[in-house]
Amino acid sequence: MEPRTIDIKGAREHNLRNVSLTLPRRALICLTGVSGSGKSSLAFDTLYAEGQRRYIESLSSYARQFLVQVTKPDCDQITGLSPAIAIQQKTSGWNPRSTVGTVTGIHDFLRVLYARIGEQHCADCGAPIAAQSREQIIEGVMRFGSPSRGHTRPARSAGSRLDSRRPGRRPASSGGAARVALLAPVVRGQKGEFRDLFAELLRAGFVRARVDGRVVDLADDLALLKNQRHDIEVVVDRFELSEDVRPRLAEAVDVALKLGDGALLAVPADAIEDRARQTLFSSRYACATCGQSYEPPHPQLFSFNSPAGMCPDCDGLGERSDFDPELLIPDPRLNFWAPCVAALRSPPGKWRRHIYEGVARHLGVNLSQPWNRLPESARRALLYGTGDKHLTFEWKWSGGVWKHGGVFEGVIAELRDKYRKATASFVREFYEKFMRKGPCPSCRGLRLNRQALAVRVPIAGAGRTWAGCGPSLPELCSLPVDLAAETLSALRLTPVQTQVVAEVLKEVRNRLEFLLHVGLHYLTLDRAAPTLSGGESQRIRLAGQIGSGLTGVLYVLDEPSIGLHPRDNRRLLASLERLRDMGNTVIVVEHDEETMRAADHLVDFGPGPGVRGGRVVAQGTTEDLTRCPESITGQYLGGQRQIEVPTRRRPVEAARRDRRTPVRRPRASSRV
Ligand SMILES: [Zn+2]
Ligand SMILES: [Zn+2]
Known part of the structure; x- marks a missing residue:
């Protein structure tokens, strides 16, 4: 007792x-x-x-x-x-990532709320997300290998683009009839051994699956670690894409959507393990305007502490160190070849020089001029790139001139790449001398990835604020507690949704009310705990x-x-x-x-x-x-x-x- x-x-x-x-x-x-x-x-x-x-x-x-x-x-x-x-x-003693929302537990319940009733908008074009039809998906897979969907690049482009890690990133293609494999996701980040599942798939006639990114034979004795989270996708079929395979493709799409609970993956058949080249199709969740597909939102998507939700460019911290032009160019009287960009240390070699000359020709400037004499637009372009514009570069050699095309992403993109790849601490320290900390440019300090930032809860009378729908999770968390409580009391829900979120809303309201009761109405949920x-x-x-x-x-x-x-x-x-x-x-x-x-x-x-x-x-x-x-x-x-x-x-x-x-x-x- x-x-x-x-x-x-x-x-x-x-x-x-x-x-x-x-x-x-x-x-x-x-x-x-x-x-x-x-x-x-x-x-x-x-x-x-x-x-x-x-x-x-x-x-x-x-x-x-x-x-x-x-x-x-x-x-x-x-x-x-x-x-x-x-x-x-x-x-003292707060985790630097803690906020009023996380310490009070409100943030956890809001994540569930957003996963259940949040309305996904397209992270690219802002349009509300609607499900793709079976026909749209078949068309999408048919176009999977067509050259127009990717742009060709030179063998070595000046400055590589940082991985944007967008959902459903399209693959670059090599032209010709593409071979594509269709995969159905059957397990997403769940723990277990899945012996029964493998046996069942084998009985149903499937031969291969991709388990945690590796292609395996279902007939093999697959020993998965019971206490680890796994991703399992069944390989449903593979095709050489042409009009002839359309009926077989349609059948495979049906099977995959059924197995994958409304989702399927298309991936080049010769690179099934390369997740960066796969495209996600969903009969539930895709942008009707630009075709971008999304995973249906789940609570982890709204956590800046989880890899599923954090902004990939600042790891969910909301701030990031980046190269600062003022620190990079201590003496603007020097010219680009000197080089005036101190972090480059020495004048560029032959290959890089011909890339920069191509850029200079495009910009119409002479790089032998001092940096501070170049027009502002040219200086920006040299540092931050010329966007998606296709440039022509000329490589002169004894046999003549070889022309090739590509995009230029700027000196800062090159330096970021070098910094990212540097393993020795003295190299990193060298680059850090030219960096300054500031709000993360990708998430604007909001800490979540692009998909999460584009999920909104519907508020009655949102008018033209909040994209005509309602606040995203970071927008809600940036309101003082009293306004946040008021906003949540104006949720526009169907009777079914009301039922689905009743418990969660009660928990959120109780905690918000407590904060109001003890005179903390002025705090925002995103206020960093260490500053209290x-x-x-x-x-x-x-x-x-x-x-x-x-x-x-x-x-x-x-x-x-x-x-x-x-x-x-x-x-x-x-x-x-x-x-x-x-x-x-x-x-x-x-x-x-x-x-x-x-x-x-x-x-x-x-x-x-x-x-x-x-x-x-x-x-x-x-x-x-x-x-x-x-x-x-x-x-x-x-x-x-x-x-x-x-x-x-x-x-x-x-x-x-x-x-x-x-x-x-x-x-x-x-x-x-
Ligand atoms: Zn879109
Ligand atoms: Zn960020």
């Missing part, structure tokens, strides 16, 4: 004088006394420390090596202790705990009322009571009178600070304390002693430093 009390025998941390004490469990307990009287030593350095230590001891030795060892507090015995969680006012003040941090942590629904936990808080408006303080107390009613023990170290009066059990430490303290002077209800003449807190609570009324409002920090006043009256009545 669960113990009903926490029994402490012989606590001696810091100035505690062999304190023995019995505390009720599942109660709101307030520890009082002047600062330095020993209440924090008991709450944090004894009870919380021991709870933590026991928790760590209960873990495997493997897990323990990652945690800081907590030494046993100086205490003879503690019984009836639960796992302990401290909700302190410290501002101590009081804000504590209330955010509390919101996460209340939402977590844990029971049987010992919560320890230090002065949660600090800096709160009296109205917000009452709401905070209500939430502490809620935490208690959920079956937890809540211990609060507090000077606030309202909190003391709300507590089920009070313990007054003292009588003085330091060596004059360290003892329990009185404990019990407020009445018990007022009856004890030795308890200064009790005297104040009973009105036998008056506190000085401050003549003007003191800043929060000053109130925190105060060492004399054991009881802080509710601020509304103590202000003149």
Whole structure:
């Protein structure tokens, strides 16, 4: 049976004088006394420390090596202790990726909300996404190998394009009749061995599959790691694309769509393992305007901590270091061949020189001129490229002139490529001297990839804002909590959708309401946790705990009322009571009178600070304390002693430093 009390025998941390004490469990307990009287030593350095230590001891030795060892507090015995969680006012210890949304758990529920009712728009052209018909998919596969779908490039283009990692990127083709393979995705990132699935596919007449990117024979004994996530795509058929195969192709598309739950992949038959060259077709999800296909949204897509959702160019951090023209060109009086771009170190070799000469001819400039004499447009083009424009380059040799074409992506693209490929740290450091940190240009600091940024929830009366639909997840998270709550109450949903998201919406609303109740209406959900003040941090942590629904936990808080408006303080107390009613023990170290009066059990430490303290002077209800003449807190609570009324409002920090006043009256009545 669960113990009903926490029994402490012989606590001696810091100035505690062999304190023995019995505390009720599942109660709101307030520890009082002047600062330095020993209440924090008991709450944090004894009870919380021991709870933590026991928790760590209960873990495997493997897990323990990652945690800081907590030494046993100086205490003879503690019984009836639960796992302990401290909700302190410290501002340190946050993960740099944490935000108000992630700490409170709101972000997790919003991800589910967006996955369930979010409306995908095309990341390329902004059009709403509709499903592709079977006929459109067949046409798409037929066109898969046609040369018009890719552009040819020179053998060595100047500056390679960074992988944009867009869904359904089209392959470059080599012309001629293309051979294509159709694959049906049957497992997407799920754990398991899938023995039954392989047997079933084999029985159905399939021979090969692509497992985690590798082509395998289904007849082989496939031993997949049970606890790892796998991607499995069945090879449905392969074709030489021509009008003759159309009937067979149509049949294969039907089979693949059925197996792949509405999705299929087309990939060059001679490069099935090359995922970069595959195209995704979906009978559910594709842009009718530009043909781009998408995976249906899932919660991971909206996580900037997950590879499925993070912006690939900044790894979900929202900021990125990139080459800065000012740092790259310290002396603009030099010319391009010198080279004025300091990171290039030496004049270009023969091959690069003919590429740059081709670009200069296209731009109509002479690169022997000083950099600062070149027109601004030419300088930009040399650094950032000439876009998709097809340029002609001339390679002169003894046999004549060889002309070839291609695109120019700019000196900065070349440097990014070199930086990305550099493995030696001194090489990376060399390039970093020319880089500056700024918002990531790909996601504009919003941390998610292009597909995720183009999913919106429908809001009634969105008008022309939010693309006429509603906010994307980052747009919603950039609103203050009160506006975010208001926006979510205007969701435009069908009766079925309302049912599907009822639970999720309830969780989101509860947490938003809590933030509103404790006076944090002005915070945005994307606010970085490390930038919060101590009081804000504590209330955010509390919101996460209340939402977590844990029971049987010992919560320890230090002065949660600090800096709160009296109205917000009452709401905070209500939430502490809620935490208690959920079956937890809540211990609060507090000077606030309202909190003391709300507590089920009070313990007054003292009588003085330091060596004059360290003892329990009185404990019990407020009445018990007022009856004890030795308890200064009790005297104040009973009105036998008056506190000085401050003549003007003191800043929060000053109130925190105060060492004399054991009881802080509710601020509304103590202000003149
Ligand atoms: Zn589109
Ligand atoms: Zn980014």
